[in-house]
Amino acid sequence: MADILASSDFVIPEMSANPAIQSIHEQVLRLLEEVMSFGNRQARASVKQTDTSLKHCLRSVSSAAFKVVSTICDRMSAEVLVDVVLKLSLHKTTAVQNKALELLTAGLQKQERRPWGASQEGVFLRVVGRLVEIVTSRMEAGINKTSSGREELVTCQSALICLKLLTCQLSARNAQPMAKVASTVLDVIECEDCCPQVCASAVLCFGESVACLGATLVEDLPRAIKSLVSVLKSSWTNSNPVLLQISVITALGKVIVHLPAFLGKQLKNILKQLVHSRLCSEKEERVDGGRGNLLMRAQAARMSIAVKVPCRSLIPALQNCFQTVAKPKKVVSVLSLLSVFTRAVQEVSKAELLDMTDVMTSFFLTVFDFIAERYDEFAKDDLTLTLEKCIKSFMALVLRCSESSLRPMFDKICTWADYQHPTKERMVVFFHLTHGLAERLKGLFTLFGGPVIDMSVLVLNAVNMKKKGNSFFTGPDSNDAAMETDDESEEDSSDDDEDGAMSDGDAHPRKSSSAAASTLVFPSAAWKCQNVAELCCDTLLKLFLHDTTNKLVHKQVFEETMPALVDQLDSSRGSMGDYQLYMTGHLLPCLIQLSVSVNSVPLWKQQNTLLLKKARSPSPRVRFASLSVLKELFSRLSEDYVALLPETIPALAELLEDESPEVEKQCHSLMKVIEEVTGESAQSYF
DSSP: OHHHHHSTTOOOOOOOSOHHHHHHHHHHHHHHHHHHHHHHHHHHHHHHOOOHHHHHHHHHHHHHHHHHHHHHHHTSOHHHHHHHHHHHTTOSOHHHHHHHHHHHHHHHHHHTTSOOOHHHHHHHHHHHHHHHHHHHHHHHTTOBTTOOOHHHHHHHHHHHHHHHHHHHHHTTTOHHHHHHHHHHHHHHHHOTTBOHHHHHHHHHHHHHHHHHHGGGGTTTHHHHHHHHHHHHHHHTTTTOOHHHHHHHHHHHHHHHHHOGGGOTTHHHHHHHHHTOGGGSOSSSOOOOHHHHHHHHHHHHHHHHHHHHSOHHHHHHHHHHHHHHHOOTTOHHHHHHHHHHHHHHHHHSOHHHHHHTHHHHHHHHHHHHHHHHHTGGGSOHHHHHHHHHHHHHHHHHHHTTSOHHHHHHHHHHHHHHSOTTSSOTHHHHHHHHHHHHHHHHHGGGGGGGHHHHHHHHHHHHHHTOHHHHTTTTSOSTTTTOOOSOSTTHHHHHHHHHHHHTOSOSSSOOOOTTSGGGSOOOOTTSHHHHHHHHHHHHHHHHHHHHHTOTTSSSSOHHHHHHHHHHHHHGGGOOOSOHHHHHHHIIIIIHHHHHHHHHHHOOHHHHHHHHHHHHHHTTOSOHHHHHHHHHHHHHHHHHHGGGGGGGHHHHHHHHHHHTTOSSHHHHHHHHHHHHHHHHHHSSOGGGGO
16 A cells, blocks of 8 residues: 555645545545554554564554555645644544644644745644644643543644644734634643643743744733743652753743843743752753753753843842842852853943943842851852852953943942951952952052052951951851960970971971861861961962052052061961961962062061061971071062171071071071072171
8 A cells, every 4th residue: 555655646636626526535534544543553452462573563564554644644735634634633533633633743844844825824724723622622621640641641742732833834924813822822831730741842832932923922921931930940849851841941041032121020030940950050061861951951041031131120130039049058059140140241232331330239249248148158169169150250240341430349349348347258258359350350450459458458467366366257266365375386396396397498388297287177267267368468469460560569558568468477377287388378479579569678678677576486487487488588689688688697697596497497598598699608797
């Protein structure tokens, strides 16, 4: 039979009032019914069959029967196909109805490849009403999650797929009829007992309606968004398939792209679902399978919001959403919201950006408040990720701003980071931000460096271990006593000798030493004090380094900043390894760069005097660190610093016979540098 039907001589005539032609169509229809029924019986029989060879035989017969059906339908014109489908859809057997809808789907997919004329649209409009009737009748009959009629579910799904394809082709010139279809599909989505598979098909059909009909569906849009958000929200708690979630996100993406100006109050709810932790990847890594597709579509929907939705609507919605979803234990949602903000800032026009500067600043203050107030609830890695993402987002805004618009924004942030505010973690967030800005903006940031330097001095004095202990921050160790008793030198000396913490020459801790292991635990008060001190030094280093015009670093700044930095030599917190890493990695480079930038012998003399005073400290580690600074000053400033040698030599003479072998060794290393700079033997100075 298949060979006969495949012959070029087999032709199914067009629709006609001719009785002979109608008779042929009736015979073709009966043939299709019989072959479909036969194929369906063979398929059911194969399921029940236990014998493997017979099972394969029955499946082959069933497949051949359905191939015959497909061959016949391929010979039909669109008008004949629609007529046949309409009649077969009324067949008493559900399997025949399903096959008829499959044939219609295949026919529509073939027709998609070429444009439809008005006559062809009229032909296919005839079947729209029947498809809507099938969907409605199945829903009224209770095709729900508990339904056992799998074939009924397939019928409803097939009808919805056909409606989706027809919507794509018919909406341009038949908006009103297809808008009624969209309304019917919404009823299916709103049905609480609708099974996930049918709901997914309905959601995709509605998404296609939005893409094709656009503003025609504005009246139904609030209802539609509410339903879609509700379906997605309930899918997190129910065991719904990923397919339903992908379908909803796809439909929401089309709503965002085609009707961004009509999202209104529902934008917050859409954002809240799109930044759900299950839709955000914790790491930027490829995820395969259904979840990978889900994450990809969610990311695309978020970026569509950033690009399509006007900033005047988006930024307040982002801020509102952030206050709702932000949690230290689920930072992926926070990171996703910041990504949306970053992309929105990159796309916004300069005029709109200027109008929205205050609102954007308010958004960032909300983010900063969240990090500062819930600082102790973060995991250390999550905190680092959040701060990095926040700085990256803020940088995206800064790069779009002029100096005149950036200055009031930065002034507000400085006011927010009030030294007197009870939430001292604001200082940590502030210096993370300023360090990031100084690192990226380089010389441009020196224009805003004044307030940063003033605040750095206050914070460095406040977190000085010898002066204040750990009392600046709250925590279980905030009332620990500082090392300010006379017993300190004995404890330090014994620790230094026992642990061998001081390294030779370069003041780096030995990696093999047990003292190199950090004793500062996140997020203790001691850890926060150490962290903010490091950030202060790093920020100041960048400011001093990029002050090429010498407008920032002058006499007053030096006299305010230098004592606070030198006093940090006494600020011994944590293990010897912690102390040495702080000295060599943060404090020493900052002190040296400050001296290089100010380039003034009288001011160097003030610093040298304080360093020599520290070199007489009872603590071996402080004496060692002071010598390290002096060694680097002589090395970097060379002949210019030799003028201070006469007042330096007496202190060095004492340290050449220091009770600590490491200090004595470091002093000899310093003398060697002096000899290299002066070209004379150091003995001539004694």
